[in-house]
Amino acid sequence: MSLNFRDTAIAFKSHSTRSLRRSKWLFFILSKSFLVNFGKSLTLIAFSLRLPINVIILKTVFKQFCGGQTVGDSNEVIAHNWQHKVGSILDYSVEGQFNELGFEQTKKAIFETLTLVNSNPGVPLGVFKVTGLVETSLLKKVSSNSVLSIPESKAWEKGKTRIDDILNYAHSLNVPIMIDAEESWIQNAIDEIAERGMEFYNKKNAIVFNTIQCYKTDQLAHLKKSMARAKHNGYKYGVKLVRGAYMEKENTRAKELNYKTPIQPSKDHTDSQFNECIEFILENLGSPQNNGDINLIIGTHNEESVIFAVNKLREKKWPNSDAPVWFAQLYGMSDNISFNLANQGYKVAKYLPFGPIREVIPYLFRRAEENTSVKGQTARELSLINKELARRKKLII
Ligand SMILES: Cc1cc2nc3c(=O)[nH]c(=O)nc-3n(C[C@H](O)[C@H](O)[C@H](O)COP(=O)(O)OP(=O)(O)OC[C@H]3O[C@@H](n4cnc5c(N)ncnc54)[C@H](O)[C@@H]3O)c2cc1C
Numbered sequence: 001m002s003l004n005f006r007d008t009a010i011a012f013k014s015h016s017t018r019s020l021r022r023s024k025w026l027f028f029i030l031s032k033s034f035l036v037n038f039g040k041s042l043t044l045i046a047f048s049l050r051l052p053i054n055v056i057i058l059k060t061v062f063k064q065f066c067g068g069q070t071v072g073d074s075n076e077v078i079a080h081n082w083q084h085k086v087g088s089i090l091d092y093s094v095e096g097q098f099n100e101l102g103f104e105q106t107k108k109a110i111f112e113t114l115t116l117v118n119s120n121p122g123v124p125l126g127v128f129k130v131t132g133l134v135e136t137s138l139l140k141k142v143s144s145n146s147v148l149s150i151p152e153s154k155a156w157e158k159g160k161t162r163i164d165d166i167l168n169y170a171h172s173l174n175v176p177i178m179i180d181a182e183e184s185w186i187q188n189a190i191d192e193i194a195e196r197g198m199e200f201y202n203k204k205n206a207i208v209f210n211t212i213q214c215y216k217t218d219q220l221a222h223l224k225k226s227m228a229r230a231k232h233n234g235y236k237y238g239v240k241l242v243r244g245a246y247m248e249k250e251n252t253r254a255k256e257l258n259y260k261t262p263i264q265p266s267k268d269h270t271d272s273q274f275n276e277c278i279e280f281i282l283e284n285l286g287s288p289q290n291n292g293d294i295n296l297i298i299g300t301h302n303e304e305s306v307i308f309a310v311n312k313l314r315e316k317k318w319p320n321s322d323a324p325v326w327f328a329q330l331y332g333m334s335d336n337i338s339f340n341l342a343n344q345g346y347k348v349a350k351y352l353p354f355g356p357i358r359e360v361i362p363y364l365f366r367r368a369e370e371n372t373s374v375k376g377q378t379a380r381e382l383s384l385i386n387k388e389l390a391r392r393k394k395l396i397i
Contacts, residue, residue, distance in 0.1 A: 003310060003340055005303050008388035010343050011336035014080045017392055023332075024385045026064050031378045036368050043361065054357050057364075065332040065367050066093070066360060067352040071112045074354045077331070082122030085342040087349035089125050089178075089328065090116065094359040097132050100158075106132040107162050109355070111169060118173040124349055125209075125297070125326070126170055126177040130190045133166075134159030139186035163193055167208055171201040178240050178297065181211035184250055184262045195226060199235050206238035206295035206324075214274040215244035216262045223277055227284065227294070240297040240328070241277050243270050245366075274300070275308050282312045288322055297326040299351075301334040301377060306341065320345035332367070333377070336384050 005011075012020060030036060046053040067074025071090060078088045090113040097103055110128050117123045130139065138156050141148060148156055170177040179194045181187060194210035201207045210226065212219050223239070230237035247263055254261035264270045281296050298309055306327060313323050329338045331350045342348040353363055 001344060003307065003344060005306075005336045005340055006384070006387075007340055008336065008384050008391060011339050011384060012388045013339060014084055014086075014335075017389065020385055020389055020392075022060070023064060024382065024389065026060060027378055027381045027385065030368055031382065040365055040368070057357055057361075061364050061368065062357060062360070065330070065353060065364060067331065067354045069354065069356050071109070071116060071354060074352055077352060078120065078122045081350060081352075084339055085345075085348070086338050087122055087124040087347075088331070088352040089127050089349050090123060091127050091351045091353045092132065092355055093353035093363040094132065094355040095129075095362045098135065103133050103159070103162060107166060110166050114166070114170050114173060114175050114177065117175040124176075124347075126175055127180060127351065128166065128177070129180045129182060130163065130193060131182055131186070133162050136186060139189045142192075143186050143188035143190075160193065163197075167197045167201050171207050174205060174207070176205075176207055176209060176238065176295070178209040178238075179211060180240075181213045181242065181244070183246050184216060185253070187213075191222075191226075195229065198230060198238060199233055202230070202236040202238060203234070204236075206236040209238035209240050209295070209297060211240045211242060211299075212277060213242055213244035214277055215247055215264055215270045217264055217269075217273075218262070220273055220276050220280065223280065227281075231293070236293055236295065238295045238297075239281065240299050241274065241281070242299040243274055243302075271302075271305070274302075274305055278305070278309050279312060282309070282316065282325075285316070285324065287316065288318055292324070295324045297328055299328045301329055301337065303337060306337055310341075310346070321347065323347075330367070333381065336380075 015023070029039070043053065043057070067077045067088065067090065074088070074090060081088050092106060092109040092113065094102075094106065094109075097106055106128070110126065113123070114126045117126050135155060138148070138152060138159065141152065142156065167177065179190065179197070182190060191210060194208060197208035198210065212223050226239075227237050244263075250263050251261050254263075264273065278298065281294060285294050285296070286292065298305070300306065309325070309327075313320075313325065326347045326349055327337070327341050328349050328351065331352045338348050338350055353360060
């Protein structure tokens with residue numbers, strides 16, 4: 001059966017007509033950058049004046065892109081997705097933690113999500129960002145091999161212990177956990193944490209997953225080196241492949257500080273490297289009869305990339321549900337990819353952000369900006385929603 005990402009009946013089967021109408025209205029607003037900018041300013045002003053706008057946010061953009069304010073709140077979405085074999089990856093989306101209290105709160109929330117992964121098949125993987133657990137300034141210093149002061153060394157050790165507690169807990173439950181990639185100037189430290197985590201916890205199964213960002217020029221080489229390290233040291237290699245989320249920030253900083261940007265010269269270069277990485281990993285994945293050393297998560301909303309990977313898996317004769325490969329999208333976006341893949345038996349999961357509404361706002365602003373700047377994608381969401389609403393209307397008549 002060939003994949004048809006335009007099959008809206010499958011794509012939106014977890015959505016009521018009412019929820020589709022809400023999404024249509026929201027994506028329409030997101031397609032207008034002036035409305036997004038206006039909405040952002042209004043939200044910030046309302047928060048600073050302590051106006052009661054939580055309800056409006058909860059019923060609109062929060063509902064579109066988040067599971068709830070707590071793990072428990074997210075159960076409804078998790079169950080809806082899982083009815084159609086789409087998993088949910090609970091992502092504690094509180095950003096910019098900067099003190100011990102905040103780091104400990106994040107750790108607690110991640111523990112909660114791992115406990116759920118262990119007990120709910122609809123939540124197949126865990127995830128976290130290192131910047132939620134360690135001070136960013138420390139990650140920057142460690143990444144550039146700067147000498148740490150004594151208090152900094154202590155804080156760094158504390159941060160590493162916090163992360164190790166999480167990986168250790170995931171390992172004790174046999175639950176896979178992804179470490180998100182972040183800005184290039186802190187990524188060396190994150191890579192080292194992730195690779196050491198794999199070395200320690202991936203002896204039997206792939207528990208720890210690192211992330212490769214294909215918008216950086218050196219990532220195929222980095223991937224090959226990491227895979228060789230895993231093979232040499234006898235541990236399973238877990239990797240999430242993405243294009244990368246911080247392009248503008250990376251380019252701006254490189255310009256300001258006058259160094260060569262790590263970002264690819266064009267989108268085509270990023271796309272090519274993404275495919276090359278998929279190809280390299282799938283070439284080394286083994287076969288349905290003999291595999292188990294590499295596990296891949298492909299995090300993308302790009303239909304061509306998904307088709308590319310699916311074709312490669314078919315060439316290698318992998319039954320749809322058997323390959324150690326997951327496809328992942330963000331909740332609220334690209335259901336046409338997620339639900340059609342799941343309908344054909346592929347392993348699929350969606351990042352499902354949760355957290356107190358005020359603290360999730362930066363995440364929501366980024367989703368809004370992403371959907372405003374990625375014009376093609378918003379237009380695609382809108383046209384698919386319109387198609388499905390028209391199809392449902394015809395059924396009634
Ligand atoms: C499940 C999941 C997990 C994710 N985890 C992470 C993570 O850990 N770390 C992270 O950084 N991001 C992460 N992302 C975000 C991801 O990196 C992309 O920003 C986002 O998915 C858009 O890329 P795309 O592959 O979906 O598709 P597309 O829309 O085809 O690609 C857009 C992307 O292409 C790249 N690009 C665009 N223009 C140019 C250009 N001129 N030159 C070079 N490159 C260009 C950018 O990376 C841009 O985001 C994740 C995404 C998903 C779905």
